[in-house]
Amino acid sequence: MRKIPCSGCSLLCDDIIVRSDGIFIDEVIGACLKGKERFDQVTAKNRIVTPMIRDDSDLKKSSWDEAFKKVTKLLKNSNKPLLYGFSTVSCEAQLKGLELANLLNGFIDSNSTICQGKVLNMAKETGLTLTTISEAINKADLLIVWGANAAESIPRLFNKTLFSRGKFRMTGREIKTLVIIDPVKTASFGVMGVRDIALQINPGEDINLIKVLKEECCNPGSIASEGVAGIDNDDLKRLLLHLTGAENGIIFIGQGLLKTQSKKSVIRELLELVQMINVKQQKGRISVILIGGHYNMLGFDHVALSNYGKNHSLQFSNNQLIDTDDTIVSKIEREDFDCSIIVGTDPISHLPQELSKKLAKKPLILVDNKKSATLRIADVVLPSTITGIESEGLAFRLDHVPIELKKIVNPPSNIFSDEEILNQIIEKFKLK
Numbered sequence: 001m002r003k004i005p006c007s008g009c010s011l012l013c014d015d016i017i018v019r020s021d022g023i024f025i026d027e028v029i030g031a032c033l034k035g036k037e038r039f040d041q042v043t044a045k046n047r048i049v050t051p052m053i054r055d056d057s058d059l060k061k062s063s064w065d066e067a068f069k070k071v072t073k074l075l076k077n078s079n080k081p082l083l084y085g086f087s088t089v090s091c092e093a094q095l096k097g098l099e100l101a102n103l104l105n106g107f108i109d110s111n112s113t114i115c116q117g118k119v120l121n122m123a124k125e126t127g128l129t130l131t132t133i134s135e136a137i138n139k140a141d142l143l144i145v146w147g148a149n150a151a152e153s154i155p156r157l158f159n160k161t162l163f164s165r166g167k168f169r170m171t172g173r174e175i176k177t178l179v180i181i182d183p184v185k186t187a188s189f190g191v192m193g194v195r196d197i198a199l200q201i202n203p204g205e206d207i208n209l210i211k212v213l214k215e216e217c218c219n220p221g222s223i224a225s226e227g228v229a230g231i232d233n234d235d236l237k238r239l240l241l242h243l244t245g246a247e248n249g250i251i252f253i254g255q256g257l258l259k260t261q262s263k264k265s266v267i268r269e270l271l272e273l274v275q276m277i278n279v280k281q282q283k284g285r286i287s288v289i290l291i292g293g294h295y296n297m298l299g300f301d302h303v304a305l306s307n308y309g310k311n312h313s314l315q316f317s318n319n320q321l322i323d324t325d326d327t328i329v330s331k332i333e334r335e336d337f338d339c340s341i342i343v344g345t346d347p348i349s350h351l352p353q354e355l356s357k358k359l360a361k362k363p364l365i366l367v368d369n370k371k372s373a374t375l376r377i378a379d380v381v382l383p384s385t386i387t388g389i390e391s392e393g394l395a396f397r398l399d400h401v402p403i404e405l406k407k408i409v410n411p412p413s414n415i416f417s418d419e420e421i422l423n424q425i426i427e428k429f430k431l432k
Ligand code: SF4
Pocket: 006, 007, 008, 009, 010, 011, 012, 013, 030, 031, 032, 033, 034, 035, 036, 154, 155, 156, 157
């Protein structure tokens, strides 16, 4: 029996017990269904276990040698490679990805750029009060989940933060107030108790709510009698009372909030509201935790920032980082690339159709461990190990705490980790 972290989502629960002889996993104790699925992925039907090369219109199995030769040829003929993904790989693989982008004079970005990275970028201007899951377990008295269905996307988040009994208090759930702000009545609403506050906001009107809260902080009594954004006056007052009176309040920011129309301003307004409350608060504080889906989405921000001074949209030229206003979306939109390397993600399923079509027009190299829509259009497929089960590596939990992922079983024969694959691409490219 071994205690290991789960890489099923960005909570990276480090209390999972696994029984294994190093070849098979016999038992997994403590993981949620999503976590169990991650362990089941080892033998899943959609697992990729051999390299593949497109021959005419079909993907055909190949040797690693042939696959790497094809990759090197594609990259030698490319002047504007695009590298994207990297949120479901280790920090070591992310570093190799950045090294490869530098070597190829390419453009690199991670999924974070269209998700929680927006908050980190805005925080450079507004500041950001962070906290940890341990603080949430031990000290939180107010949990606000904004634009996220935590019960399904991070299944054990509520177990850990809402239903836990803190180390420094003899109380748990009974003193914790849960507020959920979402236009959709998701499964998360099912965990709410009588003291909690369920706010079904009008879609896309989060910014109006935040502005009213800011205004009320500066100028009490300014809330209109009819409420705002579909939330009535009484609920607004209760929300504000909790925000300004909490000893340890935490706002979990989900993708729902990041996807609203005026993305930049809604994030700015929210971070400013948090700072405003914290300046006024004498006894307590409000902190923020970003809920990202992929287990190491934050890792790319940390690795890129600490090595290159920039966390997103890195453009290299003459093997140096240069300034650019481009994003992954603008690069694909303008078709300003001639080849792409996709690592551990499925942009063909996730990006809007117009962008997917443009991405599919140019040669695509895929590094991943499971079949996806992107595999269907890839020119070369390089199968990788499942990090946290078949290979080890570092990942950053959603509260920015680094967690060491473990290897518990050997991968199928001849499968390399993402880090090893990217390293081999670098070495083979240098040799040619
Ligand atoms: S909550 Fe996430 S990290 Fe924890 S067991 Fe479930 S999938 Fe794994």
